[in-house]
Amino acid sequence: MNCALTSCFGSYNKTHEWRWQEVSTKLLARFENPKTYRVFKEVPAVLEELLNGGITVGVVSNWSERLPVLLKALGHGLSHNQPQVTS
Numbered sequence: 001m002n003c004a005l006t007s008c009f010g011s012y013n014k015t016h017e018w019r020w021q022e023v024s025t026k027l028l029a030r031f032e033n034p035k036t037y038r039v040f041k042e043v044p045a046v047l048e049e050l051l052n053g054g055i056t057v058g059v060v061s062n063w064s065e066r067l068p069v070l071l072k073a074l075g076h077g078l079s080h081n082q083p084q085v086t087s
Helices: 004-009 014-032 043-052 067-074
Strands: 059-061 084-086
Touching: 059 067, 067 084
Parallel strands: 059 084
Antiparallel strands: none
């Protein structure tokens, strides 16, 4: 089994493989769910002020390719024209 959890937590008992899959699936679902996160109340106003001032704002993250969808769901204030880089 090639799973991020096993690479982090080491070997596992083959009889418990279904549990690793279940945990992995639930963990990824949690990280993809916008309800897991909160945007600090001042962020939208700060982003708006920066963007209105002509300052280029972007996101650089070591998160996943799912980040742009999550940011949009959170109402981050960045348009698709703003840089969003994940690795």
